[in-house]
Amino acid sequence: MNNAMDFLLWVRGPAFDVAVAVFVIGVLMRLLEIFLLGRRPNLSEARGSQVGPGLKTVATRFLAESGTLRRALFIVIGGYVFHLGFFIILLLFVPHIELIHATFGIEWAGLPTPVVDIITVVTLVALIALLGYRLAHPVLRFLSGFEDYLVWVLTFLPLVTGYLAFHRLVNPYSLVLGLHILSVEILLILFPFTKLMHTFTTFLARWYNGAMAGRRGVES
Amino acid sequence: MTEAKTLGETLRRQGVSRRGFLKFCAATASVMALPPSMVPVMAAALEKARRPSVIWLSFQECTGCTESLTRSHAPTLEGLIFDFISLDYHHTLQAASGDAAEAARETAMHENFGRYLLVVDGSLPNDNNGYSTIAGVSNLDMLKQAAEGAAAVIAVGSCAAFGGLPHAAPNPTGAVPVSEIIHDKPLINISGCPPIPVVISGVLAHFLTFGRLPELDALNRPLAFFGQSIHDRCYRRPFYDKGLFAETFDDEGAKKGWCLYRLGCKGPMTYNACATTKWNQGVSWPIEAGHGCLGCSEPNFWDAGGFYRALSVPTADIARTAGYAAAAGLALGAAAGVMNRRKTSTAVEQHETVTVDDLEKS
Numbered sequence: 001m002n003n004a005m006d007f008l009l010w011v012r013g014p015a016f017d018v019a020v021a022v023f024v025i026g027v028l029m030r031l032l033e034i035f036l037l038g039r040r041p042n043l044s045e046a047r048g049s050q051v052g053p054g055l056k057t058v059a060t061r062f063l064a065e066s067g068t069l070r071r072a073l074f075i076v077i078g079g080y081v082f083h084l085g086f087f088i089i090l091l092l093f094v095p096h097i098e099l100i101h102a103t104f105g106i107e108w109a110g111l112p113t114p115v116v117d118i119i120t121v122v123t124l125v126a127l128i129a130l131l132g133y134r135l136a137h138p139v140l141r142f143l144s145g146f147e148d149y150l151v152w153v154l155t156f157l158p159l160v161t162g163y164l165a166f167h168r169l170v171n172p173y174s175l176v177l178g179l180h181i182l183s184v185e186i187l188l189i190l191f192p193f194t195k196l197m198h199t200f201t202t203f204l205a206r207w208y209n210g211a212m213a214g215r216r217g218v219e220s
Numbered sequence: 221m222t223e224a225k226t227l228g229e230t231l232r233r234q235g236v237s238r239r240g241f242l243k244f245c246a247a248t249a250s251v252m253a254l255p256p257s258m259v260p261v262m263a264a265a266l267e268k269a270r271r272p273s274v275i276w277l278s279f280q281e282c283t284g285c286t287e288s289l290t291r292s293h294a295p296t297l298e299g300l301i302f303d304f305i306s307l308d309y310h311h312t313l314q315a316a317s318g319d320a321a322e323a324a325r326e327t328a329m330h331e332n333f334g335r336y337l338l339v340v341d342g343s344l345p346n347d348n349n350g351y352s353t354i355a356g357v358s359n360l361d362m363l364k365q366a367a368e369g370a371a372a373v374i375a376v377g378s379c380a381a382f383g384g385l386p387h388a389a390p391n392p393t394g395a396v397p398v399s400e401i402i403h404d405k406p407l408i409n410i411s412g413c414p415p416i417p418v419v420i421s422g423v424l425a426h427f428l429t430f431g432r433l434p435e436l437d438a439l440n441r442p443l444a445f446f447g448q449s450i451h452d453r454c455y456r457r458p459f460y461d462k463g464l465f466a467e468t469f470d471d472e473g474a475k476k477g478w479c480l481y482r483l484g485c486k487g488p489m490t491y492n493a494c495a496t497t498k499w500n501q502g503v504s505w506p507i508e509a510g511h512g513c514l515g516c517s518e519p520n521f522w523d524a525g526g527f528y529r530a531l532s533v534p535t536a537d538i539a540r541t542a543g544y545a546a547a548a549g550l551a552l553g554a555a556a557g558v559m560n561r562r563k564t565s566t567a568v569e570q571h572e573t574v575t576v577d578d579l580e581k582s
Contacts, residue, residue: 003439005519008489009535012525016534017541024545025552032553037560094463095532098482102533103542112463172438173449174489174518177531 004175011181019185026192031200039208047217050210057210057220058203078130085123089116089159113166120163127156151195157183227428228267241266248425251418251497252434252444265429272428273328273336275366276310279359280352280386280395281342285377286312288414305337305424311354322355329369337427338370338405340398343379343386347394363401372406372433373398376420378516381409381441388522399440408433409440411492413516418497419445437491439519445497450487450513453495456480474510484528485512492517 064076090096094110101107110116131152134140161180170176191197213220225233231241245263249256278286290313307313308328309321316324328336340363345351349358367373375398378384386395399407410419423442426434435443451457459465459479466473467482479485490513498505507513512528515521525535 003519005489005521005524009520009524012533013535016538017536020538020541021545021548024542025549028546028549029553029556032550033556033560036553036557094465094482095530098530099532099534102529103538110463113461114463116463168449168452168488172489172491173451177489 004172004178008174008178008181011178011185015182015185019188023188023191027197027200030192030197031204034201034204039212042215046215048214050212050214053214053220054207054211057213058206061206061209074133075130078126078133082123082126082130085119085126086155086159088119089123089162092116117163117166120159120166124156124159124163127152127159147194150190154183154187154190154194154196158187225271226267227269227271230271245425248422251493252422252426252442253447254444258429262425262429266425269428271306272371273332274305274307274339275325275328275336275370276307276313276339276341277359277362277366278311278354279340279342279344279363279380280393281377281379282385283312285341285414286310289417289420308332308336318355322357325366329366333369335371336369337372337374337424338366339374339376340380341376343383343395343397344401345386345393346396346400347392351393360401363398367402367405370405372408372427373402374420374423375399375407375409375411375440377415378411378413378519378521381411381439382519384413385522387520406433407440408436408442411439411441411446411517411519413514413521415517416445416493416497416499419493441491441517445493446491446517448491448493448496450490450492450495450507454487454507455495456507469510480507480510480512482530483512484526484530486515486518486521486524486527486531487513488531490515490518490521 069076088111091100092111093116094113097107097110111119134144134148158180161176161183164170165173165176165180168176170179187196191199210220228241232238242259242263245266246256246259249259249262254262276286306328309325311317311321314321314324342359344359344363346360349360352359354362375381379386379395380398383391383395383397386393387397397409399409408423410423412419419442422445423434426442433442437443437446439446451460454460456477456479459477460481464473464476464478465482466478466480468474469483474480481488485507487507494505494513495507498508514527515524518524523535525533529535
């Protein structure tokens with residue numbers, strides 16, 4: 001690898017292949033393993049359906065409880081801002097849509113780039129604020145381990161390198177675009193083996209909670 | 221052969237006014253991003269400069285670089301400057317051929333040893349010397365011999381600068397750029413497929429003025445021309461910033477001149493002066509003609525994943541990879557599930573119950 005172009009071609013080629021392979025294998029393997037573990041058979045008579053309450057809980061848990069809101073308003077708002085921002089950038093920035101279109105053949109309208117730009121800044125600020133809060137809060141800090149900081153970095157890097165690439169703040173552009181793609185590849189590779197798996201397992205957990213409560217005929 | 225006349229004398233003999241000459245100097249200085257104070261310096265230096273001997277070697281190339289230079293600039297002052305170097309060997313352009321041509325090259329090399337400029341277009345086959353020869357001399361040997369007495373080496377075109385098309389996968393001749401063969405001479409890469417003519421004349425003027433090559437970027441290209449990307453100077457850039465993109469070559473967006481990013485324009489990663497100098501004497505350039513930039517002045521642009529795929533799209537076949545990976549992931553997940561079940565049933569089987577009698581015995 002002699003120059004930035006070779007680097008860019010490497011991250012767009014073989015490295016992307018490896019990252020996607022590890023990501024897909026890891027995520028599907030872990031999810032299927034969780035599914036197959038199943039639950040202990042419940043021999044009691046069902047007092048209600050599982051499907052309706054299960055799906056309902058998947059949806060209702062998007063809203064924080066009033067108690068949580070009171071006690072951790074900052075985390076709820078910061079978390080929401082960062083998560084929404086992250087997905088807007090990921091799914092509505094035109095170059096990203098172009099990647100999805102080229103890979104899966106589906107596409108949708110993107111947002112004007114200055115809007116994505118502002119959202120990126122807000123998302124970065126939210127992430128930094130959440131990290132600051134985590135470090136400043138004694139209990140949160142006590143509960144945080146290496147992995148918590150690792151997943152923060154893994155999430156932060158694609159955003160910050162993407163921002164640098166979009167504004168062309170590093171020369172040559174092929175280097176900073178390459179670093180952006182590389183940071184996404186590192187995220188993809190470590191995703192299945194870290195807490196980032198919550199992207200999928202959150203919904204599984206909500207489903208089980210709702211379905212179990214539904215079977216017992218209680219509210220979840 | 222190199223003549224004793226200075227450039228100033230020759231220009232006046234050709235009927236070029238001093239005013240015209242100064243205009244050329246000012247244009248060259250500005251295009252090279254030199255300060256205005258350099259214009260008289262350049263004029264004085266060029267005025268006194270003796271025609272330097274230039275030897276032009278063509279290796280694995282398509283002659284497009286020569287076409288670009290000769291066709292588009294013949295009527296301009298850059299063309300005149302081209303006349304006022306002593307082009308002692310260029311086997312496409314020179315009248316002599318065969319032994320006479322090779323003799324001209326050897327004479328020029330001998331007479332101007334240590335002073336001539338060596339221009340190279342085309343890459344060099346490194347796998348087998350026999351892949352490309354001129355008058356029975358391999359490209360590799362000819363380059364090494366000619367570089368020995370050169371004051372500087374100018375690699376013209378992406379083939380000479382980075383390997384270009386011959387270097388593209390699977391690179392059957394083991395093509396390499398000049399920079400991998402010549403290490404002990406000042407080397408400048410004027411990349412592009414083909415390169416912009418004014419870049420060549422600008423570099424030559426700079427060399428005649430200052431006696432050295434201009435400031436270079438990380439890829440040995442003259443910063444004055446390769447310092448900014450196509451994207452940064454593109455007149456369609458406001459559409460990129462607004463998020464307005466042509467999605468096909470004949471849709472409304474294309475007709476309105478919107479950004480060509482989604483159609484595979486490589487402008488964001490490409491450093492060249494097309495957007496400012498344009499082509500065909502400033503008539504137009506690829507993006508103005510409605511086609512995205514191919515990135516031809518960057519290394520390995522042939523292998524950059526297709527001219528019509530957006531820069532953000534991976535070059536690898538991700539859908540296929542994801543398909544195989546999904547199958548592998550499900551298989552591994554199922555295997556893990558079976559192992560977990562076996563572990564549970566073994567644990568159940570081996571579970572020993574303890575009765576009150578057992579406890580009383582001990």
